[in-house]
Amino acid sequence: MIRFARRMQKFCKSADIFDVAVIGGGSGGLAFALEGAKLGLKIAVFDYVTPSSQGSIWGLGGTCVNVGCIPKKLMHQSALIKENIEGSTPYGWTPSEQEQVNWEILVENIQNHIKGLNYGYKQNLQKSGILYLNELATFKDNHTLQYGKMDDFKSNDINKLRELKFKYCVISTGGRPTKLQSISKYAITSDDIFSQTKPPGKTLVVGGGYIALESAGMLKGLGYDVTLMTRGKYLREFDQDVVKMILEHYQKYLSVNIVPESLPFHSELKDDKILVKWKSTVNSQEDAGIFDTVLMAIGRQANTQMLNLDKLGIKVNPNNNKIFGNQNGEVERTEVENIFAIGDVLNGIPELTPIASKSGQLLAKRIKLLIKGSYSQKEYESTKLEYNDYPTTVFTPLEYSFVGFSEEQARSKFGEMNIEIYHSKFVPLEEQLCDKLDENYELLQRKVYVKAICNVLDNNKVVGLHYLGPNAGEVMQGFAVAIKLGMRLDDLQRTVGIHPTNAEEFVLLKVTKSSKADFEKHGC
Ligand code: FAD
Numbered sequence: 001m002i003r004f005a006r007r008m009q010k011f012c013k014s015a016d017i018f019d020v021a022v023i024g025g026g027s028g029g030l031a032f033a034l035e036g037a038k039l040g041l042k043i044a045v046f047d048y049v050t051p052s053s054q055g056s057i058w059g060l061g062g063t064c065v066n067v068g069c070i071p072k073k074l075m076h077q078s079a080l081i082k083e084n085i086e087g088s089t090p091y092g093w094t095p096s097e098q099e100q101v102n103w104e105i106l107v108e109n110i111q112n113h114i115k116g117l118n119y120g121y122k123q124n125l126q127k128s129g130i131l132y133l134n135e136l137a138t139f140k141d142n143h144t145l146q147y148g149k150m151d152d153f154k155s156n157d158i159n160k161l162r163e164l165k166f167k168y169c170v171i172s173t174g175g176r177p178t179k180l181q182s183i184s185k186y187a188i189t190s191d192d193i194f195s196q197t198k199p200p201g202k203t204l205v206v207g208g209g210y211i212a213l214e215s216a217g218m219l220k221g222l223g224y225d226v227t228l229m230t231r232g233k234y235l236r237e238f239d240q241d242v243v244k245m246i247l248e249h250y251q252k253y254l255s256v257n258i259v260p261e262s263l264p265f266h267s268e269l270k271d272d273k274i275l276v277k278w279k280s281t282v283n284s285q286e287d288a289g290i291f292d293t294v295l296m297a298i299g300r301q302a303n304t305q306m307l308n309l310d311k312l313g314i315k316v317n318p319n320n321n322k323i324f325g326n327q328n329g330e331v332e333r334t335e336v337e338n339i340f341a342i343g344d345v346l347n348g349i350p351e352l353t354p355i356a357s358k359s360g361q362l363l364a365k366r367i368k369l370l371i372k373g374s375y376s377q378k379e380y381e382s383t384k385l386e387y388n389d390y391p392t393t394v395f396t397p398l399e400y401s402f403v404g405f406s407e408e409q410a411r412s413k414f415g416e417m418n419i420e421i422y423h424s425k426f427v428p429l430e431e432q433l434c435d436k437l438d439e440n441y442e443l444l445q446r447k448v449y450v451k452a453i454c455n456v457l458d459n460n461k462v463v464g465l466h467y468l469g470p471n472a473g474e475v476m477q478g479f480a481v482a483i484k485l486g487m488r489l490d491d492l493q494r495t496v497g498i499h500p501t502n503a504e505e506f507v508l509l510k511v512t513k514s515s516k517a518d519f520e521k522h523g524c
Pocket of ligand 1: 023024025026027028029046047048049050061062063064065067068069070072135136137138172173174175190211303306307342343344345350351352353354356395
C-alpha cells in the first residue's frame with residue numbers, strides 16, 4: 001500500500017490532471033470516490049485527521065466510522081445488553097451482579113473493529129484505482145490543490161507542499177465538535193470518548209442535541225452516574241411529544257440527573273476530579289458539581305478554515321463555517337462552477353451519514369455527465385438527491401425514529417386546522433413480564449409511542465411518522481419507503497399487521513389527538 005501511494009505521488013507530480021479531487025475521506029467523500037471510479041472517473045481522495053485537543057486521532061473513513069455512528073451504536077448495544085440482563089429474571093435467568101461495563105474490553109474491541117474498517121476502506125480505494133493521500137489539502141486556485149502534513153503548512157515551507165490538478169473538486173471535509181471555551185480545558189468530546197482507555201466514571205454531558213442525549217443514555221446504560229445539562233430545549237427540532245417522553249424515560253427509568261436550562265461557566269481540577277460551576281439561564285442561580293469526565297456535545301463546526309475558500313470566492317456561514325451551496329438549483333454546487341460540496345460541510349442539510357453518502361453517489365453520476373458533455377435534462381435531474389422525507393433514528397436507550405414532519409413543523413406548514421394526528425402508547429409484550437420497581441414500588445416499564453401526522457387537505461396523506469421504542473430504526477426504514485410513495489392513512493389502515501410486534505400498532509391507529517381520548521392502551 002505504501003509503495004502504491006508513493007508510486008501514485010510520483011505519478012501526480014507530473015502534469016497529470018485528475019477528473020475529480022475529493023477533499024475528505026468520510027461517508028460522503030468515499031461514497032463519491034467509489035461510485036466515480038466505477039463510472040471510469042480518475043479520482044484522488046485526500047483524508048487527513050487533525051488530532052482532537054485531547055490528542056485523539058483515527059484512520060480513513062471519517063466521523064461515522066471512527067468517532068460517530070459506528071462506535072456509538074456499539075456502545076449503545078452494550079448498554080442495551082445490560083438493560084436486557086437486568087430484565088431477565090422473569091424470563092428465567094439469574095443476572096450477574098456486575099454494575100458497570102468493563103470499559104477497557106469494550107473500547108479495545110470497538111477500536112479493533114474500527115481498525116478493520118479503516119483497512120477495508122484503504123483496500124477498496126486501492127482496488128478501485130483511486131489515489132488515496134493521507135494529506136491535508138487546501139485550494140491554490142480553482143483547478144489546483146496544495147497538500148502536505150499539518151506541520152508543512154504550519155512551517156509555511158512552500159517547498160514541502162505538493163500540488164495536484166483537477167477538473168472538478170468535491171469538498172466533503174465534514175465537521176468537528178464545537179468547544180465551550182469556559183470549560184474546554186478539562187472537557188472531552190465525541191472525538192475522544194470512544195477511544196479513551198480510562199473509564200469515564202461520573203460524567204457531566206453538556207448539550208441538548210441528539211449526540212448529547214445519546215451519549216448520556218449510553219453512558220448511563222453502561223453503569224455510570226450521568227448528569228445531562230443544556231442551556232435551552234432538548235432536541236429542539238424534533239417532535240416535542242416524543243422528546244418529553246424520552247426525557248421522562250431518562251429521569252424515571254434510567255435515573256439520569258437532568259439539569260435544565262443551565263450553562264457551565266467555569267471548570268478546574270480538584271483532587272484529580274473536575275469541579276464544574278454552572279448558572280441557570282432562567283434566573284442566573286449558580287450551582288456546582290464534581291465529575292470524573294465532562295463531555296461537551298454542543299454542536300459541530302465545519303472543517304473549512306484550512307481550505308482557502310475566501311480566495312476562491314466560496315462563502316461560508318459564519319455561525320458554523322458551513323459552505324453555502326444551492327447554486328444553479330443544485331444543492332451541492334458552490335459559487336465556483338467546478339467545485340461541489342457534500343455532507344456535513346454543506347450548510348442547511350441534515351448531518352447524517354446516509355445523506356452524505358447518497359448525495360456523494362449521485363454527484364459522481366452528475367459529474368460523469370458533465371465530463372461526458374452530452375446528456376438529457378431528465379438524466380441530469382435524476383442525479384439530484386431529494387433532501388426531504390429522510391428517515392432517521394436517535395439511539396437513546398429507548399430509541400426514537402421518524403420520517404417527515406414533527407407535529408410542530410406540520411402545524412406551521414399545513415395550518416393548525418389542516419392536520420390530524422393519530423397516536424397510541426402501550427407497554428410492549430416483551431416488557432409485560434417486567435418486575436423492575438421504582439422507589440415507590442411502582443412497576444417501571446418501557447412504553448412504546450407511535451404517531452402518524454396526516455394532512456387532512458390532501459386526503460389524509462401521512463406527512464410525519466414517529467416511533468419511540470425498541471429497534472426504532474429497523475421499524476422505520478420500511479415506512480420511509482411508504483412515505484416516499486405518498487402513503488395515506490387509509491393505506492396504513494388497510495395493511496395487515498404482523499402480530500405480536502410493536503410496529504403493528506401503526507396499522508391499528510384509531511385514536512386522534514384532537515379527540516383528546518385516552519391514547520394509552522391497557523392490556524393486549
Ligand atoms: P466526515 O465523515 O466527517 O468526513 C470528513 C473527513 O475529511 C474527515 O476524515 C476529516 O478529517 C477530513 N478532512 C477535513 N478537512 C480536510 C482537509 N483539508 N484535507 C484532507 N482531509 C480533510 N449519522 C447517522 O446517520 N447516524 C448516526 O447514528 C450518527 N451518529 C453520530 C454520532 C456521533 C457521535 C457523531 C459525531 C456523528 C454521528 N452521525 C450519525 C453523523 C455522521 O457521522 C456524519 O453525518 C457523517 O460522518 C458526515 O460525513 P461527511 O463525509 O460529510 O464528513
